[in-house]
Amino acid sequence: MAKTALIIGGGFAGCAAAHQLALMGGWKVTLVEKQSELGAGVRTRWYGGHPFTFGPRHFLTPWEHVYGFLNEYLPLRLLKHEFITYVESDQEFYNFPIHRDDIDGMPDREKIDNELEQRVGLESAKNLEEYWISSVGPTLYEQYINTSSKKMWQVDDNREIDTFSWSPKGVTIKEGSRDAWDSRFSAYPIAPDGYNSYFDIATAEAQVMLGTTITDYDIPNRSVVLNGEKKRYDIVVNTIPPDVLYEFEHGALPFVGRDLHQMVLPMEHCFPPNVFFIYYAGQEKFTRLVEYKRFTQHKSPTTLVAMEIPSKNGKHYPLPVLSEIARAQKYIDQMPDQVFSIGRNGTYLYQVDIDDCIAQAMEIREKLSS
Ligand SMILES: Cc1cc2nc3c(=O)[nH]c(=O)nc-3n(C[C@H](O)[C@H](O)[C@H](O)COP(=O)(O)OP(=O)(O)OC[C@H]3O[C@@H](n4cnc5c(N)ncnc54)[C@H](O)[C@@H]3O)c2cc1C
Structure with a gap:
């Protein structure tokens, strides 16, 4: 039986x-x-004729067998994939993870380079703030991490966040390729309904x-x-x-929720090629914008962008x-x-x-x- x-x-x-x-x-x-x-x-749901999910939900994995398994049942399209972050103090979009080449063009480059030389080891870091300051120095921490992390986790103080293995996506300052994850499969279902x-x-x-x-x-x-x-x-x-x-x-158990606001824009694309989402590291209410077409490859003269705003709605983030x-x-x-x-x-x-x-x-x- x-x-x-x-x-x-x-x-x-x-x-x-x-x-x-x-x-x-x-x-x-x-x-x-x-x-x-x-x-x-x-x-996948639809808004204005465009397919979308609640946030990006692209498929990323370091494991070939997991990629192969899903691909067998749901054909996937491999994608190149970069993240960028808007840093308001510099009025610039930079790569995320923080990229070595971007630092060379930053208004504060000398200060940042000094801070990078004076970095202490990560071993003693007890919380997210200490981890990031000891990895990238106070100026880059302020520009990329401080406000964005408080916004993401809805906390007043980043020292409340005492585990951070997730945050640098494996790296704090990247060199070479600008792909968000070099050694992983980055993909999305080919089917229009994801x-x-x-x-x-x-x-x-x-x-x-x-x-x-x-x-x-x-x-x-x-x-x-x-x-x-x-x-x-x-x-x-x-x-x-x-x-x-x-x-x-x-x-x-506490969770952080999210609200999602969708908007259709009167243009075929609005993000740079290979950029699926843009993080906003400052006082903006939202954490990131997603342009779905970049990974769904939906064809339309217009494009759908969604904005994620941290909230108490839903159990999205432990x-x-x-x-x-x-x-x-x-x-x-x-x-x-x-x-x-x-x-x-x-x-x-x-x-x-x-x-x-x-x-x-x-x-x-x-x-x-x-
Ligand atoms: C905004 C956002 C963006 C993300 N983007 C990505 C991404 O780009 N790539 C990626 O790989 N991962 C991404 N993730 C993470 C990934 O999507 C999740 O890890 C995954 O979908 C979790 O699936 P789950 O089944 O564990 O949980 P859930 O998706 O939460 O499913 C749990 C289900 O249980 C149901 N449920 C809850 N309570 C009850 C109950 N009492 N009785 C019956 N049913 C109940 C819910 O309705 C829900 O359908 C993202 C997550 C979020 C929040």
Whole structure:
């Protein structure tokens, strides 16, 4: 008889888990999603005839097998990809990560070069502010990081952010290529509706319950109340914040939300070639602008740009604060064997992206197969 699996949440991680169980065979999968559609923010929607997602959502991975896997089910187009940042004090757009060649053209170059020579080691850095000042000096920290990080994380002081492995994208000052990530696959689905068909492929064999919220969780017994009925499963794959499953018994996990504002502009393109999004590092209310066409390659005489504004709406960004990560881990540690918590919110790790969701779903399959 088939074993039973419950998947909580139908975002990328939940769908990827359903797909791996289907490929394994022998599983009867129920996927519960509170919204009326699968995919969450990765789902393509349309505005003014243009396809868009909630934020950029392009596919980046260092792992060839993860790229190859997705590409098999959802053909991908490889893309060149640069980030730029607007630095208001210089009235200039510069590369991000900070690029060595840009520094040479900056009005403050002598001061910055002096500061770079006097840098101390990173080993003693205890928070984001110390990390960045010791990596790039106070002037570049002020121009690129200070205000943008406070805006991104909705904090008054960057010393509150005490984990920062995510922030430099692996590098603080880059040399050579201006590609955002040199050694990774940077891609986007070729299909005009982006990832949407993948959500259907991945869940084709599952019982998908849309517009459904579980009211009662009994995680130690891998059991929940669904539509008024108590059900027990052989395995549970959770992709929602783990505090919800335990009635917040160790306290609620904090998140930063986002509002997205779309605008169609009367021109074919407005960003430089290869630039998908532009960060705004200063007092602007928004963190970045995205020009979707740059990666969707949608053809139109107009272009769609969206603006991301940090807000309290939605659980989009788990805070990179060690005490909160430890709080999340407390919840995860008390999950029994055969309950897996994956995805960005399921692990409470900001650095979990689309490729990580696939890799984590593959790991579940490996564990269940061993
Ligand atoms: C603005 C933004 C831009 C991003 N851009 C990129 C990018 O360019 N490239 C990249 O690789 N990654 C990007 N990411 C990260 C990546 O998209 C996420 O890591 C990934 O989509 C997370 O998927 P998930 O399934 O873990 O979570 P989610 O997408 O949050 O899915 C969880 C699902 O669970 C559902 N749910 C919640 N509570 C319940 C409940 N109680 N019962 C049932 N269902 C519930 C939700 O409705 C949702 O559908 C971005 C993230 C954000 C926020």
